[in-house]
Amino acid sequence: xxxxxxxxxxxxxxxxxxxxxxxxxxxxxxxxxxxxxxxxxxxxxxxxxxxxxxxxxxxxxxxxxxxxxxxxxxxxxxxxxxxxxxxxxxxxxxxxxxxxxxxxxxxx
Amino acid sequence: xxxxxxxxxxxxxxxxxxxxxxxxxxxxxxxxxxxxxxxxxxxxxxxxxxxxxxxxxxxxxxxxxxxxxxxxxxxxxxxxxxxxxxxxxxxxxxxxxxxxxxxxxxxxxxxxxxxxxxxxxxxxxxxxxxxxxxxxxxxxxxxxxxxxxxxxxxxxxxxxxxxxxxxxxxxxxxxxxxxxxxxxxxxxxxxxxxxxxxxxxxxxxxxxxxxxxxxxxxxxxxxxxxxxxxxxxxxxxxxxxxxxxxxxxxxxxxxxxxxxxxxxxxxxxxxxxxxxxxxxxxxxxxxxxxxxxxxxxxxxxxxxxxxxxxxxxxxxxxxxxxxxxxxx
Numbered sequence: 201x202x203x204x205x206x207x208x209x210x211x212x213x214x215x216x217x218x219x220x221x222x223x224x225x226x227x228x229x230x231x232x233x234x235x236x237x238x239x240x241x242x243x244x245x246x247x248x249x250x251x252x253x254x255x256x257x258x259x260x261x262x263x264x265x266x267x268x269x270x271x272x273x274x275x276x277x278x279x280x281x282x283x284x285x286x287x288x289x290x291x292x293x294x295x296x297x298x299x300x301x302x303x304x305x306x307x308x
Numbered sequence: 309x310x311x312x313x314x315x316x317x318x319x320x321x322x323x324x325x326x327x328x329x330x331x332x333x334x335x336x337x338x339x340x341x342x343x344x345x346x347x348x349x350x351x352x353x354x355x356x357x358x359x360x361x362x363x364x365x366x367x368x369x370x371x372x373x374x375x376x377x378x379x380x381x382x383x384x385x386x387x388x389x390x391x392x393x394x395x396x397x398x399x400x401x402x403x404x405x406x407x408x409x410x411x412x413x414x415x416x417x418x419x420x421x422x423x424x425x426x427x428x429x430x431x432x433x434x435x436x437x438x439x440x441x442x443x444x445x446x447x448x449x450x451x452x453x454x455x456x457x458x459x460x461x462x463x464x465x466x467x468x469x470x471x472x473x474x475x476x477x478x479x480x481x482x483x484x485x486x487x488x489x490x491x492x493x494x495x496x497x498x499x500x501x502x503x504x505x506x507x508x509x510x511x512x513x514x515x516x517x518x519x520x521x522x523x524x525x526x527x528x529x530x531x532x533x534x535x536x537x538x539x540x541x542x543x544x545x546x547x548x549x550x551x552x553x554x555x556x557x558x559x560x561x562x563x564x565x566x567x568x569x570x571x572x573x574x575x576x577x578x579x580x581x582x583x584x585x586x587x588x589x590x591x592x593x594x595x596x597x598x599x600x601x602x603x604x605x606x607x608x609x610x611x612x613x614x615x616x617x618x619x620x621x622x623x624x625x626x627x628x629x630x631x632x633x634x635x636x
Contacts, residue, residue: 202495203468216460275595
């Protein structure tokens with residue numbers, strides 16, 4: 201677009217660069233150390249926490265129909281929980297991978 | 309009765325779901341018990357009425373510009389939803405092909421007199437002066453985009469063009485500042501200005517008073533961003549990044565309203581000449597639209613009264629340099 205500078209266009213390129221993620225790449229996890237896990241040390245994996253959207257809580261009520269308000273909060277919270285559940289599944293999958301690899305090394 | 313709050317929905321590129329968003333948000337607000345009027349100012353692409361079950365409107369916005377009616381109230385059509393009315397647009401551009409600035413201002417004054425809590429303008433695609441002026445005259449501008457590079461470029465370009473258009477209009481009588489703004493909007497300007505922040509610094513060198521006024525005009529701009537048709541977490545991340553981009557170069561802080569998930573039911577609902585919220589309120593996209601409507605109703609700045617004053621006071625003379633340029 202002609203009203204944009206080269207810097208702006210470059211930043212837009214950067215912005216969209218992650219739109220098509222490389223599916224072959226693994227999600228980022230803690231760097232694997234073969235000595236960890238195999239010798240029984242605890243593997244530290246951060247568990248995401250549920251944070252209630254401040255914008256929902258702090259906003260003034262739109263109308264006195266409490267049921268509609270509650271529905272919005274519920275939808276939002278459920279969406280947040282679903283996102284966190286997905287992250288937890290990812291983390292557990294990686295944990296199982298680490299344990300299996302550690303076991304395999306012990307067998308070898 | 310208090311003045312209605314005017315929201316304008318734009319975004320530069322066509323096909324990103326501006327009308328879909330406007331129609332569904334209007335339905336959402338009406339369901340909250342608000343009095344809502346949607347106005348289709350999408351010239352050449354007026355289709356908002358289709359979302360609200362109206363096949364061929366008998367009256368359109370053109371009737372106002374052709375002076376067949378004296379008030380916009382006479383053109384409002386009822387919809388099947390309580391508290392939601394529509395002022396249909398027209399694909400015939402007679403009378404509104406290129407309305408002068410004061411005609412648009414007069415139109416906005418009439419819009420403000422409509423008896424509603426919220427008036428939503430669907431300004432359509434492109435960066436014509438009509439689109440930019442109507443967008444920037446509203447209390448809140450909502451930019452709808454999708455997670456595709458051309459749409460993001462268009463949306464950003466639209467935001468940039470609307471800000472500069474507004475500044476040129478407001479400072480048309482301050483010749484030095486007007487000239488500086490006009491240069492700054494050109495990405496290869498002689499002054500080497502690369503952002504609104506740098507424009508403000510240059511303006512301070514000319515006149516600290518004018519620069520302060522310029523800064524407060526920029527601060528008063530209320531912009532919201534919505535990313536539509538989102539399908540994964542990578543696409544969800546686009547909205548906050550767009551906010552950062554606008555902050556970096558344009559010195560305003562838009563609010564990211566959220567993302568609307570892609571839903572095949574949107575097309576289905578349009579085929580049935582209705583909105584997604586009416587067709588399937590359980591759909592994930594419906595929930596996101598309801599949430600967006602809710603979030604949009606929270607005022608960010610105490611702009612409504614000041615904006616109303618601005619429209620009342622605004623000079624009816626044409627913006628000289630800005631308007632003299634040919635429409636893109």
